[in-house]
Amino acid sequence: MMLQQQKEIVQATVPVLQQYGEAITTVFYTTLFEENPSLFNIFNPANQQNGGQARSLAASILAYAAHIDRLDQLGGMVNRITHKHASLEVQPEHYPIVGDHLLRAIRTVLGDAATPEVIDAWAAAYGQLAEIMTGVEQKLYTEGRSQLGGWAGYSPLTVERKVVESDVITSFHLVSPTGAPLPTFLPGQYLGVKAQVPDSPFEQIRQYSLSRVPNGRTYRISVKRESAPAHIAAAQNGLISNHLHESVHEGDTILAHVPQGDFVLRDNDKPVVLLSGGVGITPAICMFEHLARNSKRPVLFVHATMQRSHHAFSDETRELTAAHPHARALVYYEKVTPADVQGRDFDAAGRISIDSLRPYLPQQPADFYYCGPVGFMGAVEGVLDSLNVPLADRYSEAFAPDPSFVTELAKA
Known part of the structure; x- marks a missing residue:
């Protein structure tokens, strides 16, 4: 239990974390991996190189510090992190290692300002957070192995x-090698996949959204082949997606975790607007199928993609809208060719904008779910701001740590 004085010290460090948070987490990750290289079996190296993971952690630490005496307000952030940790099989013994390196990084960056009282307060704060996280994660592990068809670890x-x-997108339909039933999941959740690419020194874990509603026998994950930006080594970015596309074939096996994820539909009667960009379509199409087949809630499926050759699940989308009057779709192509037919292949040219989207939106308050790459997410946030959509009606998932510390902080 933290002392009130310790809580006050942690809250007093919020301005310092705003200024030095990224520097602290950058030092943290550097020393963590230098001294514990085996943790690369858990963390995505590409997210370390581009700095996204450090910014994401800095935002989370800052949000925790600011709400140290109101932890009930951090439920969303805790759920997001613990589900990701569960898919990575983070264990209680990892927390002391991380805590030691975090405190060392605070000392390194803050120097004399990191007084013994500050370090003690942050040690207590970290211990409190670790207790909360491990408690939730152990509950997820128990649920994962005890449910029908469930298992522990990777199977x-x-x-x-x-x-x-x-x-750019290929689907993998997965079944149990023994014919056993597979655990159910909620539309929007993902499957953790573990693989070791030949000549790579570490195993790697990635999360891929389940793109078809549960049926008890098969999972479908749909994977975009990622290419490496110029500033990230190709050997790391896209490592697993390229391995799946090129080297995993029908009849092969992959190692998978039971489904996890907190980007799921809320249970109410409000209309739903699903907005996806690029491979963000994978959780959205699963949500859309569920709402079309199993609900009477009006649902608008909005998808933005580069061009027709990148457009996945177009037939599925048309079939769902044709069979279910309460389900509608709006497709954007950024690049339109003379062969593309408006109203058949796409509905609007260019990128999502408030003017093109507004005529299709429900007249009454709705829930908005959006998923995709970072640039798309920022554009959607701008549209929703212009529409005065309350934050309580927005649910999102980005497919990478946000390169903007400000955006990550707002999300946290």
Whole structure:
């Protein structure tokens, strides 16, 4: 239990964390991996190189410090992190290692300002957070292995079918090698996949959204082949997605975790607007299928993609809207060719904008779910701000740590 004086010290460090948070977390990750290289079996190296993970952690630490005496307000952040930790099989013994390096990084960056009282207060704060996180994570692990068809850790699943959905996205239909039932999941959740690419020194874990509603026998994950930006080593960014596309075939097995994730539909009667960009379509199409088939809630499915060759699940989208009058779709192509037919292949040219979107939106208050790359997420946030959509009606998931510390902080 933290002392009130310790809480006050932690809250007093908020301005310092705003100024030096990224520097602290950058030092933290550097020393953490230098002294514990085996943790690269858990963390994505590409997110370390581009700085996204450090910014995300800095934002989370700052949010925690600011709410140290109102932890009930951090439920969303805790759920997001613990579900990700569960898919990575983070264990209680990892927390002391992380805590030691975090306190060392605070001392290194703040120097004389990191007094013994400040370090003691942050040690207590970290201990409190670790207790909260491990408690939630152990509950998720227990649920994962005790549910029908569940398992602990990573279990082999067989690739029953491999389907090319577009030039950049391929689906993998997975079944139990024994024919056993697979655990159910909520639309929007993801599957943690672990693989070791030949000649790579570490195993790597990635999360891929489940793109079709649960049926008890198969999972479908749909994977975009990632290319490496110029500032990130190609050997790291896109490592697993390229391995799946090129080297995993029908009849092969992959190691998978039971489904996790907190980007799921809220249970109410409000209309739903699903907005996806690029591969963000993978959780959105699963949510759309669920709402079309199993609900009477009006739902608008909005998808933005570069061009028709990148457009996945177009037939599925048309079939769902044709069969279910309460389900509608709006598709944007950034690049339109003479062969593209408006009203059949796409509905609007260019990027999502408030003017093009507004005529399709429900007249009554709605829940907005959006997912995709960082730039798309920022554009959607701007549209929702212009529409005065309350924060309580927005639910989102980005497919990478945000490169903007300000955006990550707002999200936290």
